[in-house]
Amino acid sequence: MRYWEDMAAGETHRYGRHELSADEIADFGARFAVPAVAGAEPGAAPGHLLCCIAMRLLVDHALSGMASLGSPGVDHIDWPVPAYAGDVLYLSTEMLSLRPLESRPEMGLVKQRVTLSNQHGEAVARLATNAFVARRGVSA
Structure with missing residues (x-):
C-alpha cells in the first residue's frame, strides 16, 4: 500500500495500454448522446471517453495500490490532439506537489499531471488532478 x-514531487510513472476501437467510440456517443463539438475532427473519440479511459487505467494501475481517500476534483482538462480508432493509448503521471492538510492531519493532498498519450507519444488528453491520500500512522 502506498501512503502519502x-x-x-517530480515522481513519474507510465501505466497500462488501451487500444481504442471504432465500436467503443460509437457506443460511447450513442449511450451518452455526446453532441458534436464545433471544430472536432470527424471520427475522433469524444474527450470525455478519453477521460474515462484515463481514469480506468489510473484505477487499475495506480489507485488500486494507493491509500486513496478520494478526490476534491480536477483543476484542468484539455485534449490537444484527437484520438482515433486503432490508436493505442498509454497513461503517464507526474506528481507536481504534495502537502499535508492542516485541517485533516490524517491525509495529504497530492496534485498530479495525468497524460493519456497515443502510440506516437502525442498527448490526447491532459488532466491536472487532485487526490487525498492517507498518511501513515496519523489518526484523525
Whole structure:
C-alpha cells in the first residue's frame, strides 16, 4: 500500500495500454448522446471517453495500490490532439506537489499531471488532478 509519505514531487510513472476501437467510440456517443463539438475532427473519440479511459487505467494501475481517500476534483482538462480508432493509448503521471492538510492531519493532498498519450507519444488528453491520500500512522 502506498501512503502519502511514499510519494515525492517530480515522481513519474507510465501505466497500462488501451487500444481504442471504432465500436467503443460509437457506443460511447450513442449511450451518452455526446453532441458534436464545433471544430472536432470527424471520427475522433469524444474527450470525455478519453477521460474515462484515463481514469480506468489510473484505477487499475495506480489507485488500486494507493491509500486513496478520494478526490476534491480536477483543476484542468484539455485534449490537444484527437484520438482515433486503432490508436493505442498509454497513461503517464507526474506528481507536481504534495502537502499535508492542516485541517485533516490524517491525509495529504497530492496534485498530479495525468497524460493519456497515443502510440506516437502525442498527448490526447491532459488532466491536472487532485487526490487525498492517507498518511501513515496519523489518526484523525
